[in-house]
Amino acid sequence: MKEVEELLENATVGKRANGFVYGGSGFGKSATLKDVVKRQPQHRFRIVYVNCSLHRTAALATTGVAVELGYPARGMSEPILTQLIVDKMLEDDRPFIFIFDEIQAVRDSDRLIYCFTRLHEVAKMPKLRHWAVIVATPSRRWLKELEDNQEVMAYKSWLPVEIECPQYNYDQLRAILMDRREAAFKDPYCPVEVVNAIAARAVFRGDARWAIEMLRIAGERADKEYRIVDEGDVLFAASKTESYKILDDLAKFPTANHRLYFNVILQVCVVRATTLDVYERYGTHVAINQLGEPLSRRMCQEIVKYLQDKELIKLEAKWTPGVRGSKVFITVPEEVRRAIEDSKVLNLNGGIKNG
Ligand SMILES: Nc1ncnc2c1ncn2[C@@H]1O[C@H](COP(=O)(O)OP(=O)(O)O)[C@@H](O)[C@H]1O
Ligand SMILES: [Mg+2]
Numbered sequence: 001m002k003e004v005e006e007l008l009e010n011a012t013v014g015k016r017a018n019g020f021v022y023g024g025s026g027f028g029k030s031a032t033l034k035d036v037v038k039r040q041p042q043h044r045f046r047i048v049y050v051n052c053s054l055h056r057t058a059a060l061a062t063t064g065v066a067v068e069l070g071y072p073a074r075g076m077s078e079p080i081l082t083q084l085i086v087d088k089m090l091e092d093d094r095p096f097i098f099i100f101d102e103i104q105a106v107r108d109s110d111r112l113i114y115c116f117t118r119l120h121e122v123a124k125m126p127k128l129r130h131w132a133v134i135v136a137t138p139s140r141r142w143l144k145e146l147e148d149n150q151e152v153m154a155y156k157s158w159l160p161v162e163i164e165c166p167q168y169n170y171d172q173l174r175a176i177l178m179d180r181r182e183a184a185f186k187d188p189y190c191p192v193e194v195v196n197a198i199a200a201r202a203v204f205r206g207d208a209r210w211a212i213e214m215l216r217i218a219g220e221r222a223d224k225e226y227r228i229v230d231e232g233d234v235l236f237a238a239s240k241t242e243s244y245k246i247l248d249d250l251a252k253f254p255t256a257n258h259r260l261y262f263n264v265i266l267q268v269c270v271v272r273a274t275t276l277d278v279y280e281r282y283g284t285h286v287a288i289n290q291l292g293e294p295l296s297r298r299m300c301q302e303i304v305k306y307l308q309d310k311e312l313i314k315l316e317a318k319w320t321p322g323v324r325g326s327k328v329f330i331t332v333p334e335e336v337r338r339a340i341e342d343s344k345v346l347n348l349n350g351g352i353k354n355g
Contacts, residue, residue: 017132023165146269167206243339
């Protein structure tokens with residue numbers, strides 16, 4: 001990614017080098033960032049890479065940075081850790097580049113950004129020289145929210161260069177798969193046609209992670225039967241991976257409320273229903289089952305946005321002439337329902353079972 005390298009160039013001459021990298025899952029954000037990091041000569045930068053899906057608060061992500069810099073993982077408060085990080089920066093000549101991958105996983109990410117873009121103030125060290133904060137996340141919406149939120153100063157002190165990571169095309173997916181094939185199969189167990197077929201199936205998403213997973217599953221199935229991988233294995237892998245991804249998202253709902261709200265959507269949006277219909281039904285459901293106070297409309301809109309990001313639901317705005325505002329309809333994609341029906345853990349009628 002040329003743009004990331006340009007950012008790093010800026011950092012060496014003391015220019016602002018903050019970056020915001022976005023692009024769908026499997027488009028190669030992490031792979032590219034890690035690759036750029038690896039190619040940099042050690043003496044030029046101190047790059048600290050933290051995967052935030054393992055650190056879900058600003059405090060934990062700060063700990064992640066400190067650990068990367070050689071401090072112990074436990075027993076220190078956030079201000080002390082920040083001070084230690086700044087100490088390391090002061091004793092080093094190189095610009096520091098902090099990379100927070102999967103930043104959306106951090107609940108108070110605005111605070112993390114604010115703290116790391118203003119280290120000189122937070123640690124009362126005006127002497128501190130140049131450093132940069134680069135983050136990566138699947139959706140541009142994350143930045144939009146940071147920008148829109150008036151209470152937050154984070155965006156203003158950060159002002160990142162936006163870098164879009166585009167989805168992979170057929171040739172790129174094919175090249176990635178050919179590498180994997182080379183590493184994982186002995187000739188002639190995985191014919192090149194199989195790689196082509198998988199690349200062709202994965203191309204509408206442009207998702208390398210998905211393509212690699214298909215290759216793995218197709219290979220495994222053929223392997224069990226001591227066969228060469230064939231078209232049937234590819235079909236099998238395609239349907240399996242589709243539902244895996246969905247089930248994986250369902251299993252990883254951030255809160256029980258997400259789960260509950262999604263359940264209500266499944267029941268209300270058999271054809272389609274407006275966001276308001278869903279919210280009202282949710283309120284009734286909560287009342288009937290004595291689940292306490294329902295969440296506010298706004299909180300539920302957050303959940304809807306989350307579900308949309310994960311492609312578990314689709315939103316569609318309909319504007320009627322003469323009526324103020326537009327109605328937003330929710331639908332559940334066919335493949336999501338199918339994945340839920342096919343699975344044993346989840347069922348549609350009773351909603352998602354616990355556990
Ligand atoms: N250019 C590439 N060459 C080889 N493997 C790649 C390449 N890009 C992505 N991959 C592989 O595809 C998978 C998903 O890529 P990743 O960078 O993790 O996606 P993202 O971070 O955008 O979700 C990873 O297993 C990664 O190793
Ligand atoms: Mg990634």
